[in-house]
Amino acid sequence: MARKRDDTALPVTLPDERQVEAYLQAHPDFLVRRPDLLLSLSPPSRWGEGDGVLDMQMFMIDRLRDEVERVRGAAEHLIHTSRSNMSIQTRTHKAVLAILAADDMTRLVEAIADDLPAVLDVDVATLCFETPETPLPRLAIPGVITLPTGTVARIMGGADRECALTEEMPGDPALFGDGAGLVLSSAVVRLSPGGPCPEGVMALGSRHGRTFHAGQATELITFLARVVERCVRRFAG
Numbered sequence: 001m002a003r004k005r006d007d008t009a010l011p012v013t014l015p016d017e018r019q020v021e022a023y024l025q026a027h028p029d030f031l032v033r034r035p036d037l038l039l040s041l042s043p044p045s046r047w048g049e050g051d052g053v054l055d056m057q058m059f060m061i062d063r064l065r066d067e068v069e070r071v072r073g074a075a076e077h078l079i080h081t082s083r084s085n086m087s088i089q090t091r092t093h094k095a096v097l098a099i100l101a102a103d104d105m106t107r108l109v110e111a112i113a114d115d116l117p118a119v120l121d122v123d124v125a126t127l128c129f130e131t132p133e134t135p136l137p138r139l140a141i142p143g144v145i146t147l148p149t150g151t152v153a154r155i156m157g158g159a160d161r162e163c164a165l166t167e168e169m170p171g172d173p174a175l176f177g178d179g180a181g182l183v184l185s186s187a188v189v190r191l192s193p194g195g196p197c198p199e200g201v202m203a204l205g206s207r208h209g210r211t212f213h214a215g216q217a218t219e220l221i222t223f224l225a226r227v228v229e230r231c232v233r234r235f236a237g
Helices: 017-026 035-040 054-099 105-120 153-157 173-182 221-235
Strands: 124-130 144-147 161-166 185-191 200-206
Touching: 035 144, 054 105, 054 221, 105 124, 105 200, 124 173, 144 173, 153 185, 153 200, 153 221, 173 185, 173 200, 185 221, 200 221
Parallel strands: 124 144
Antiparallel strands: 124 200, 161 185, 185 200
16 A cells, blocks of 8 residues: 655754854855845844944945845946947948948948048048059049058958957058048958959048947947948949
8 A cells, every 4th residue: 555645844953042143153145145135134233332333224234235236237237238229320321321222332432431531420430442453444443542552451450350440549540541630449341342443442431439449349330331341342343
């Protein structure tokens, strides 16, 4: 005959006051590591007398205030970041539409030089290409900056690097021409149209020293560059 199972839970033995006191004395940082437990305590308004008075209530209030400020700060940072990302995304969409509206190489250069600064809130935007092995008349137009062979690799610092960001640094005249004096922060994005077109870059420069900075996400900038290089291939290739 099967033995009947006893599902009665065993009683849990809780530590007594002396054990709790001993544990807290052995681990004086326990409440610092577990401040959430302070919410379940019912402390006296004052504890102790004389010079060693410790106001536990004020201690708990201060800890809770710090936690509230931390959470508020994190929430505000998240909101600010979300709004900033949405603004950058919207600007990038407008920039892409301006580029796609160009119907030849001349208008593409004009869109980059004239439209992108206003749309992207920068001060200078240029299109630069290395000297092609075979002359490409459609690239040899006003507004396209010619670079010596090997310049793109030098600027990028590697064959696989797609975007180079600088902050608090004067603009490179080789990339920004006469507008270099306006630049204190820049984003230089590699362009690889393929075919007969040589390697190049699209350079964006801002007078504000931290418009572009290390650690900044570059997905939208590189996406914009991919659109530009396809237009170049269509118009100049």
